[in-house]
Amino acid sequence: MDYRQSTAGIKSTPMMQSTGQCEPESPLPKLLVSACLLGNPVRYDGKSKDLNHLGLQQLLEQGQAIPFCPEVAGGLPVPRPPAECVSGDGSAVIAGSARVLTRDGEDLTANFLAGAEQALKLCRDKQIRVAVLTETSPSCGSTQIYDGSFSRRPVAASGVTTALLRQHGIVVFSQHQLEQALNYLAFCRQTTSQTATRSVRENCN
Numbered sequence: 001m002d003y004r005q006s007t008a009g010i011k012s013t014p015m016m017q018s019t020g021q022c023e024p025e026s027p028l029p030k031l032l033v034s035a036c037l038l039g040n041p042v043r044y045d046g047k048s049k050d051l052n053h054l055g056l057q058q059l060l061e062q063g064q065a066i067p068f069c070p071e072v073a074g075g076l077p078v079p080r081p082p083a084e085c086v087s088g089d090g091s092a093v094i095a096g097s098a099r100v101l102t103r104d105g106e107d108l109t110a111n112f113l114a115g116a117e118q119a120l121k122l123c124r125d126k127q128i129r130v131a132v133l134t135e136t137s138p139s140c141g142s143t144q145i146y147d148g149s150f151s152r153r154p155v156a157a158s159g160v161t162t163a164l165l166r167q168h169g170i171v172v173f174s175q176h177q178l179e180q181a182l183n184y185l186a187f188c189r190q191t192t193s194q195t196a197t198r199s200v201r202e203n204c205n
């Protein structure tokens, strides 16, 4: 991945702090993480998918990793029946040409869309530019989801939340790409910090 291209849209705003000194405002980009990857038992089966990753735990303790479950945020209970994107992927669900259904045909599309919208709002509110989301989930899958036949057959596609975040410039990795994601986050933070410092120097000269 070309990190320089991917961070083209990153902006930061210098400001005069109340001390009267010129200091950079540095809202460093944070990391959105599927809540189940951080040990929260929010999956459809009532379990988690805890990565037990030291670096991730440290980011969580520092308030730099933000856990989020779009399906719970969208109003679904734990546990809940498994669901899959049917007749298309997450982008198609957003476009209205596919649905999210349970095996029994219950239509959960509205819940999945609501959860995705809340994930996007959280990213905007908290300066999140990067996400690590759970692979094959109909919400969080980023390179694979199941094909809608409820036979656990994966296809190359993304879930509803991942698709919406990507449509708005958030870079999404799966948990299998965690080191890549952390490197990318560090790159974003360095770029943001340098840009803020440069802007402040220019404004203060």
Ligand code: SF4
Pocket (backbone or CB within 6 Å): 034, 035, 036, 037, 042, 043, 044, 068, 069, 070, 071, 072, 134, 137, 139, 140
């Ligand atoms: S919606 Fe995402 S965060 Fe929630 S349980 Fe499923 S994979 Fe984990």
